[in-house]
Amino acid sequence: MCLVEVEGQRKPLPACATPVSDGMIIKTESLVAKEAQKSVMEFLLINHPLDCPICDQGGECELQDVALECGKDVSRFTERKRVVEDKDIGPLIETEMTRCIHCTRCVRFGREVAGIREMGAVGRGEHTEISTFIEKSVDSEVSGNIIDLCPVGALTAKPSRYQARAWEMIQYDSIAPHDCIGTNLHVHTRRNEIIRLAPKENEATNEVWLSDRDRYAYQATNKSERLLSPMIKQNGEWIEAGWETALERTASKLNMIKEAQGAEQLAALASPIATTEELYLLQKIMRGLGSNNVDHRLRVTDFSGQQHESLYPQLGIELSELEQLDACLLIGANLRKDQPLAALRIRKATRYGQVASISARKIYNNFKLSHELIVEPDHWVMQLAAIAKYLAQLEHNQDKLTKFEGLQELVSSAKISQKHEKIAKMLLNAEKSSLLLGLTAVEFSQASQLRQLAKAIAALSGSSYGFLSHGGNSAGAYLAGAIPHRGPSGADVAEGGQSIKQMIASGKKALMLLKTELGKDSVYAEQAVAMAKDADFVVSLTSFADDEAFKYADVVLPIATYLESAGSYVNANGLWQEFNACANAPGQAKPAWKVLRVLGNLLKLKNFDYVSAPDVRQEVKGRMGAVGDKIKSRWNCPETLAESGFSPEPANIYQSDCYVRRAPALQQTVMAQGKEELKRPPLSPFHNIIGGP
Numbered sequence: 155m156c157l158v159e160v161e162g163q164r165k166p167l168p169a170c171a172t173p174v175s176d177g178m179i180i181k182t183e184s185l186v187a188k189e190a191q192k193s194v195m196e197f198l199l200i201n202h203p204l205d206c207p208i209c210d211q212g213g214e215c216e217l218q219d220v221a222l223e224c225g226k227d228v229s230r231f232t233e234r235k236r237v238v239e240d241k242d243i244g245p246l247i248e249t250e251m252t253r254c255i256h257c258t259r260c261v262r263f264g265r266e267v268a269g270i271r272e273m274g275a276v277g278r279g280e281h282t283e284i285s286t287f288i289e290k291s292v293d294s295e296v297s298g299n300i301i302d303l304c305p306v307g308a309l310t311a312k313p314s315r316y317q318a319r320a321w322e323m324i325q326y327d328s329i330a331p332h333d334c335i336g337t338n339l340h341v342h343t344r345r346n347e348i349i350r351l352a353p354k355e356n357e358a359t360n361e362v363w364l365s366d367r368d369r370y371a372y373q374a375t376n377k378s379e380r381l382l383s384p385m386i387k388q389n390g391e392w393i394e395a396g397w398e399t400a401l402e403r404t405a406s407k408l409n410m411i412k413e414a415q416g417a418e419q420l421a422a423l424a425s426p427i428a429t430t431e432e433l434y435l436l437q438k439i440m441r442g443l444g445s446n447n448v449d450h451r452l453r454v455t456d457f458s459g460q461q462h463e464s465l466y467p468q469l470g471i472e473l474s475e476l477e478q479l480d481a482c483l484l485i486g487a488n489l490r491k492d493q494p495l496a497a498l499r500i501r502k503a504t505r506y507g508q509v510a511s512i513s514a515r516k517i518y519n520n521f522k523l524s525h526e527l528i529v530e531p532d533h534w535v536m537q538l539a540a541i542a543k544y545l546a547q548l549e550h551n552q553d554k555l556t557k558f559e560g561l562q563e564l565v566s567s568a569k570i571s572q573k574h575e576k577i578a579k580m581l582l583n584a585e586k587s588s589l590l591l592g593l594t595a596v597e598f599s600q601a602s603q604l605r606q607l608a609k610a611i612a613a614l615s616g617s618s619y620g621f622l623s624h625g626g627n628s629a630g631a632y633l634a635g636a637i638p639h640r641g642p643s644g645a646d647v648a649e650g651g652q653s654i655k656q657m658i659a660s661g662k663k664a665l666m667l668l669k670t671e672l673g674k675d676s677v678y679a680e681q682a683v684a685m686a687k688d689a690d691f692v693v694s695l696t697s698f699a700d701d702e703a704f705k706y707a708d709v710v711l712p713i714a715t716y717l718e719s720a721g722s723y724v725n726a727n728g729l730w731q732e733f734n735a736c737a738n739a740p741g742q743a744k745p746a747w748k749v750l751r752v753l754g755n756l757l758k759l760k761n762f763d764y765v766s767a768p769d770v771r772q773e774v775k776g777r778m779g780a781v782g783d784k785i786k787s788r789w790n791c792p793e794t795l796a797e798s799g800f801s802p803e804p805a806n807i808y809q810s811d812c813y814v815r816r817a818p819a820l821q822q823t824v825m826a827q828g829k830e831e832l833k834r835p836p837l838s839p840f841h842n843i844i845g846g847p
Contacts, residue, residue: 157169159181160179166186169182210311217255246297247310254284254306259304260300264294296365296498302352313370317344318349325341325342326341330626331625331626332365332626332811332813335493335495335496335626337495341736348372358729367808377818378816380743382712382741401711404693404709411663412444417443420664421448421651422436423450425452425675426625427716429746431721433450433635441635445651451628452624453597453802454596455601457602466632467623470588477503480587483510483581485608486514487591493622525580531801535795536797539607541611543568546562558789581615591621592622595621597677598799603796606790629726658681666692669696674702675812687706695750696812714735716813745767806826
């Protein structure tokens, strides 16, 4: 459709593929160009069905728009249109392949962007069909993007099929809470019901893409069993109660336990998918009652180096700069499953740069690895020690060693192999390089040692250093003070509280839970549930009537989901992103920040007179200048290099939080059932080559 007339050429040329030259005269509105475009449109419509009234793409269809401008009102084609049998390519994408115009955008997305070739063209000429290879389903963690790319209604979202027309929906903006990228969303609603999610362009975070987790997790809001009113356990039975009754009982129980057994018996645990405002008010209640026992690090096992951490979990490099890296070392990172959109950026870096990995098992990356060390987690520390030892021996690093006191003695027992030397040189020779710790490394029981060695390697090689954190708001949780050893904005606390690991070891008499199911979110699942069952009082703030908390809680309070409440998230670059509610919460459910504000008032705590979520946010930001800019990540030489440790089983991408666990479409995928790697065919030699065959 982009044919133009070029003087001196015998026929129209495609503007998108014609090089510009000096003196070229191009006509886009001439009779020749217009007739050529109309002819192409006539060919496109020869086999296209006239089913716009029932097509989900109707009203936002590129073919409709161009046909209106360049199409004719009478068709000269009288033969029978071809019909293509639809394929079942999984629970996320609906196919209507008779509408396909063979633009091959979906094919090119898999080959050039996602790095996973799942779709291709079979047949020739009029019999060409777009299909999956060897009749497999489409299982990429970013597969839903082909819905946005498809210019017609051949590929549409299966969960929202036939639910609403484009012109009936209202669009809101929001932020995804599932990983530390801070993905921007367009939320489409009709009559207060969330119909679908689409990507909002933001080059600083998600570019123009969405992961399937971000796209379909909205189903938890309208396809799950929602909690509609506060519930209280009475004589072993759950009964409905009013908000006033439930909150007064919560306040009286917390005060009673504090007075009888001391404030140290109070604790709060939250999920990193909670908003910054909710986390701030939760810790403010705990600290107002005299307890610093508040934590959101549900999957962390090593807290020994927490005093040497930076202000919040930082990536060390802008997300948009990941694709410009000349060298990158991934440590315990499975980016495809943990941060799919970061994996797309790293893939772009492999066009000209190199990526190395240290992992416990073979990972099916969507990018090429130049160097790969597959060793048990017990040996990760020694692998980094060997790389650090090689760099420390270089002459130009002798002056830097004073910054890392004890490093040479620490790594003296490490044995340098050829692979360690190659990785060190890769980082050293690169103009722009980075070390990134993934979720598996963060969860490892020797995580503090990994961080310190990675910090030393980064300094000795001139690289940046950072790590990818859990949930969408781990950074916001640190800034809000939802950690036991620091207050809001990193302020010192008079007496440090207990981490989740210490809480489980000592036991607590009263627990507050925010958007978390301990048996599913915590790495200490069984022990955490046992602690909750042994507690005298447990109150849980949740959105779902099938929440695990009904097994051990005494009061359950209904709260709005992330799409039904205002708030903010802070991503791995420290970018604050604010959003408003896109729909009203059902029943008596309230935004969690409002529930916590009222609870603070009932507990007679000071300064809980907030009118809106921005009021809470303003208070958090107002405390940033005093302390926040002074806290830097510090070197702390481990006493010894441990040779054994505990590495939890990685969380499934579609079991990572309470929302994705309740999205029916995601739970029907191969990845949710843990079968993806079993069915994956051998990779071709060209699999990792961008733009390859």
